[in-house]
């Protein structure tokens with residue numbers, strides 16, 4: 001006796017057939033979904049970069065602190081720390097040039113490099129007098145830029161006291 005195939009088996013069979021007959025559509029849907037996810041991810045990363053990248057004022061405040069520390073390193077011939085502080089200043093200027101958007105003033109920032117290079121040399125040669133001259137050049141360049149970008153009221157000076165009391169600028173005894 002011939003057995004009748006139950007209706008639900010037929011139904012399942014046709015469903016399978018229908019989905020198999022449009023494989024490209026399913027794959028295209030998946031690709032589209034993935035493309036949308038990648039796009040959303042890109043948008044999130046862009047927003048995060050905008051939200052977390054420091055502003056020019058914040059970078060300047062950090063530069064100001066390292067500028068002050070650097071002076072006391074030079075005064076005490078603490079060359080390893082001086083080199084470190086100078087590195088921090090260089091890094092912050094680099095961040096400003098690469099990350100700060102919407103501030104046309106950053107185009108003037110490269111004027112600082114000759115002064116930074118003079119300091120690198122003075123520190124490498126461990127020469128206090130050359131260090132002082134290079135530090136004056138640095139400070140004058142900070143102010144020249146402030147004048148050029150309409151911030152002449154922002155005057156940087158040679159510090160008269162260490163900027164913090166919880167760090168030693170005197171080289172530690174070996």
Ligand code: HEC
Nearest residue numbers: 056057060061063064067105106108109112142145149156
């Ligand atoms: C583009 C040229 C430029 C150079 C070079 C520059 N600055 Fe500035 N500086 C600015 C601008 C523009 C601002 C204003 C930032 C703002 O609007 O928040 C500023 C602001 C400042 C501020 C004010 C921050 C505050 O809130 O009080 C300090 C401090 C400062 N700079 C220190 C320095 C020091 C120290 C140097 C040198 C080692 C230096 N700057 C070099 C352009 C420059």
